[in-house]
Amino acid sequence: xxxxxxxxxxxxxxxxxxxxxxxxxxxxxxxxxxxxxxxxxxxxxxxxxxxxxxxxxxxxxxxxxxxxxxxxxxxxxxxxxxxxxxxxxxxxxxxxxxxxxxxxxxxxxxxxxxxxxxxxxxxxxxxxxx
Amino acid sequence: xxxxxxxxxxxxxxxxxxxxxxxxxxxxxxxxxxxxxxxxxxxxxxxxxxxxxxxxxxxxxxxxxxxxxxxxxxxxxxxxxxxxxxxxxxxxxxxxxxxxxxxxxxxxxxxxxxxxxxxxxxxxxxxxxxxxxxxxxxxxxxxxxxxxxxxxxxxxxxxxxxxxxxxxxxxxxxxxx
Numbered sequence: 160x161x162x163x164x165x166x167x168x169x170x171x172x173x174x175x176x177x178x179x180x181x182x183x184x185x186x187x188x189x190x191x192x193x194x195x196x197x198x199x200x201x202x203x204x205x206x207x208x209x210x211x212x213x214x215x216x217x218x219x220x221x222x223x224x225x226x227x228x229x230x231x232x233x234x235x236x237x238x239x240x241x242x243x244x245x246x247x248x249x250x251x252x253x254x255x256x257x258x259x260x261x262x263x264x265x266x267x268x269x270x271x272x273x274x275x276x277x278x279x280x281x282x283x284x285x286x287x288x289x
Numbered sequence: 290x291x292x293x294x295x296x297x298x299x300x301x302x303x304x305x306x307x308x309x310x311x312x313x314x315x316x317x318x319x320x321x322x323x324x325x326x327x328x329x330x331x332x333x334x335x336x337x338x339x340x341x342x343x344x345x346x347x348x349x350x351x352x353x354x355x356x357x358x359x360x361x362x363x364x365x366x367x368x369x370x371x372x373x374x375x376x377x378x379x380x381x382x383x384x385x386x387x388x389x390x391x392x393x394x395x396x397x398x399x400x401x402x403x404x405x406x407x408x409x410x411x412x413x414x415x416x417x418x419x420x421x422x423x424x425x426x427x428x429x430x431x432x433x434x435x436x437x438x439x440x441x442x443x444x445x446x447x448x449x450x451x452x453x454x455x456x457x458x459x460x461x462x463x464x465x466x
Contacts, residue, residue, distance in 0.1 A: 171463035179407050179463050184393045184437050193391050
């Protein structure tokens with residue numbers, strides 16, 4: 160290639176582009192958020208995505224459930240987040256979110272967001288501690 | 290004219306000769322050089338640059354327009370003062386201001402290469418309003434009740450330095466299509 164030739168424009172993968180356009184404004188590019196204002200997802204994604212209660216929370220949390228993404232797009236973004244933003248290794252038995260799973264959880268609102276999150280993370284810590 | 294100088298002339302002459310003995314021209318030049326060098330070093334002091342520009346920057350030939358105008362394509366949904374007119378650039382904050390990481394993200398169409406770039410509109414905070422190049426465009430922004438798609442917010446309360454708003458950058462973070 161000649162040194163002055165223009166570099167080709169590389170498109171952002173569509174799932175990552177959906178994360179950027181719908182989540183990154185608050186959660187930042189690496190999911191770390193802003194201390195005291197936007198919770199980091201980096202340490203909680205791996206824990207919450209392991210069981211159905213945690214996965215239900217991840218779908219129902221307002222930023223996810225109320226996003227303009229379709230059920231399939233939201234499922235893809237959540238799976239991408241678990242695989243790319245979590246500080247923990249993705250468990251070998253992790254299964255991607257599906258559109259049907261998202262549809263099943265998304266329509267019922269999560270009223271008490273903070274307490275639900277704290278309860279789920281505490282329960283996970285208890286399981287690890289036992 | 291009398292041959293003997295006036296007392297004032299004599300005093301000034303004595304002072305000038307004293308100074309010439311004490312101060313070398315080389316020392317003076319050295320001090321001027323040090324002053325110039327330190328002034329040149331000032332822009333190297335820590336400046337909030339708003340993170341690195343995205344990996345997918347359009348090349349100069351396909352980046353039409355003037356970043357100091359509201360009509361520039363990256364400002365398609367900017368609501369505020371352009372940092373490129375305020376001592377910063379289209380992707381970096383002016384010295385003395387702090388980047389607000391939390392913000393909203395949208396897309397702008399680049400007529401130069403036909404791609405839709407993903408743009409992060411971050412506010413630069415900690416100083417009062419810049420007041421130059423006010424820009425108010427609203428392509429694809431949403432009402433206030435859709436906060437992560439609304440450009441009417443002041444995002445500085447989410448920054449580390451509090452709520453004083455100075456200007457807004459338009460950083461490319463990706464390419465949507």
